[in-house]
Amino acid sequence: MSKRQLVALLALLGLLIAIYLTLYKTGAIAELNCTVGSCETVQTSRWATFLGLPVAAWGIVFYVALLALALSGVQGSLAESRAVSVALVAVTGWGVVFSAWLTYLELFVIHAICQWCVVSAILVTIAFVVAWLDLRDHRPAETALSA
Amino acid sequence: MVKKQAPPPKRGNPKAFYLVLAAVAVIGAYFLYMQMRGGSSAASATTIDPNVPLPKAEGYLLGNADAPVQVVEYADFECPVCAYFATITEPDIRKRLVETGQISLRYMHYHIPTHPNTWQASMAAACANEQGKFWEMHDAIYNAQDRWAGTATRKPKGVLKDLAGQVALNVSQWETCFDTQKYQPQLLASQQDAEKRQVRGTPTFIIGSKMIDHNMSYDQFKAYVDTAMASAKPAAPNDSAAKKGT
Numbered sequence: 001m002s003k004r005q006l007v008a009l010l011a012l013l014g015l016l017i018a019i020y021l022t023l024y025k026t027g028a029i030a031e032l033n034c035t036v037g038s039c040e041t042v043q044t045s046r047w048a049t050f051l052g053l054p055v056a057a058w059g060i061v062f063y064v065a066l067l068a069l070a071l072s073g074v075q076g077s078l079a080e081s082r083a084v085s086v087a088l089v090a091v092t093g094w095g096v097v098f099s100a101w102l103t104y105l106e107l108f109v110i111h112a113i114c115q116w117c118v119v120s121a122i123l124v125t126i127a128f129v130v131a132w133l134d135l136r137d138h139r140p141a142e143t144a145l146s147a
Numbered sequence: 148m149v150k151k152q153a154p155p156p157k158r159g160n161p162k163a164f165y166l167v168l169a170a171v172a173v174i175g176a177y178f179l180y181m182q183m184r185g186g187s188s189a190a191s192a193t194t195i196d197p198n199v200p201l202p203k204a205e206g207y208l209l210g211n212a213d214a215p216v217q218v219v220e221y222a223d224f225e226c227p228v229c230a231y232f233a234t235i236t237e238p239d240i241r242k243r244l245v246e247t248g249q250i251s252l253r254y255m256h257y258h259i260p261t262h263p264n265t266w267q268a269s270m271a272a273a274c275a276n277e278q279g280k281f282w283e284m285h286d287a288i289y290n291a292q293d294r295w296a297g298t299a300t301r302k303p304k305g306v307l308k309d310l311a312g313q314v315a316l317n318v319s320q321w322e323t324c325f326d327t328q329k330y331q332p333q334l335l336a337s338q339q340d341a342e343k344r345q346v347r348g349t350p351t352f353i354i355g356s357k358m359i360d361h362n363m364s365y366d367q368f369k370a371y372v373d374t375a376m377a378s379a380k381p382a383a384p385n386d387s388a389a390k391k392g393t
Contacts (some may be wrong), residue, residue, distance in 0.1 A: 005164045016175035020182065028362070029182045043227075045294070073163065081230060110298070 003134035008070035018059030042114035088131035095124035174386040188391035210251035221273035224268035274324035
């Protein structure tokens with residue numbers, strides 16, 4: 001499996017979690033399957049909404065964008081594109097920053113941890129590392145003096 | 148000058164990749180579907196023994212005690228999905244089904260252990276019931292859930308007392324009732340009743356011979372009522388003399 005394929009897989013897993021949390025937030029799912037932490041406390045806090053939408057719904061937008069980007073990066077001519085690698089690092093980097101902020105809120109403001117949010121944060125962090133390695137693979141050709 | 152090319156990145160096997168992706172998507176979709184428990188499908192309901200009598204003078208009754216279909220809801224004031232049901236779906240149910248005499252709705256307490264303030268909210272409602280204003284307090288409590296729930300405060304009494312004033316209760320009488328936990332035995336009885344019926348989450352509804360353990364839209368709720376109506380016997384299984392009260 002290539003690095004971009006791995007990012008796509010991680011994005012799909014993240015997307016499923018975001019859909020799950022959004023369904024809970026909208027009432028379609030009655031209770032969260034939460035064996036560790038206090039998912040409900042986090043999901044019902046005022047921090048679970050961002051710019052008028054549930055944070056989980058923003059997660060759907062984020063992971064769909066990441067999935068689309070990663071999938072486009074494994075297609076034909078784009079497979080060697082450095083621009084895709086840069087975009088992947090930028091998007092996953094943003095995801096890491098946002099997840100870090102959410103984790104900070106969970107630990108120090110809400111004082112409760114949502115296991116699904118933690119899993120999402122781990123996924124996006126792994127995706128960032130993989131995207132970074134992918135960018136290194138797609139570095140521009142170097143020039144060197146011949147001996 | 149010689150150009151030094153970086154080795155080409157690994158491309159991965161596309162066929163295997165898409166297979167893995169599809170498998171994850173299918174398993175994930177199935178998990179989500181199971182969590183939603185079928186939505187509109189009546190197959191997601193549990194069939195229960197209709198011979199087990201419904202609660203008698205327990206809970207809080209809305210509507211005609213002799214209505215052809217008598218619905219029981221087990222709910223927790225601190226449960227966000229219950230609040231969603233109470234504020235979004237229930238107004239329609241009251242107007243179109245309760246007020247037209249098709250159903251009665253009985254509210255029963257089932258307290259989720261992880262909700263720190265739910266017992267106090269139930270007590271607040273029980274004390275409002277003493278003054279004949281359970282349903283007004285019920286609505287006020289759910290509407291203000293974000294102000295008194297455990298995520299907002301560890302001392303919900305202040306907000307609950309405000310709500311008692313808002314629904315025009317005799318606040319002094321309400322407060323005495325609340326502080327002395329006057330209706331604690333009734334709340335416990337309701338909890339035990341729910342456990343006896345194997346209620347495991349909220350909201351849970353009993354409509355006819357079906358126990359539905361998830362939130363519903365109005366249309367889904369109505370479909371269960373219609374099914375129960377079609378099989379309703381002349382004499383309802385519930386106690387026809389049931390009155391509003393704990």
